[in-house]
Amino acid sequence: MKKETIKDREPVWIALSEFYLDTELQDSDFLRIAFTIIRSPYSLEKVEEINKYEVFPVLQSNLLVTAGEWTGFDKEWLVNRVQESLAERTAFRKRCIEGLFLTLKWMQADNWKKLEKVYYELNTKRN
Numbered sequence: 001m002k003k004e005t006i007k008d009r010e011p012v013w014i015a016l017s018e019f020y021l022d023t024e025l026q027d028s029d030f031l032r033i034a035f036t037i038i039r040s041p042y043s044l045e046k047v048e049e050i051n052k053y054e055v056f057p058v059l060q061s062n063l064l065v066t067a068g069e070w071t072g073f074d075k076e077w078l079v080n081r082v083q084e085s086l087a088e089r090t091a092f093r094k095r096c097i098e099g100l101f102l103t104l105k106w107m108q109a110d111n112w113k114k115l116e117k118v119y120y121e122l123n124t125k126r127n
Contacts, residue, residue, distance in 0.1 A: 001083060014078060015032065016047070017055060017073045017078055020060065020073075022063065033115055052098075054085070055082065
């Protein structure tokens with residue numbers, strides 16, 4: 001992945017990582033995440049793809065453990081781990097991620113609905 005792409009993606013990865021914390025997100029969290037996406041060069045649809053293929057493979061396991069991380073992931077660790085995951089990606093791994101995402105996306109469904117609502121409200125106000 002190019003340096004420019006990583007620089008653009010880092011804030012999005014960090015914002016999306018909040019979906020994987022063992023805690024309930026507040027309205028202020030959704031606002032912050034939505035603002036991060038709006039400031040990024042990516043559409044919400046592209047951010048959903050980034051979540052699925054870049055953040056989900058690294059962090060989903062946190063939601064499956066009894067006492068997962070709840071205070072926040074180390075930003076440097078997260079960025080490095082996402083890059084490592086992408087570097088190790090094969091067609092087979094991509095298919096595995098797609099299958100696992102289909103099975104577990106319900107764990108994020110409410111958060112995505114709330115984020116979409118906030119995102120579109122903010123975008124409407126901006127335009």
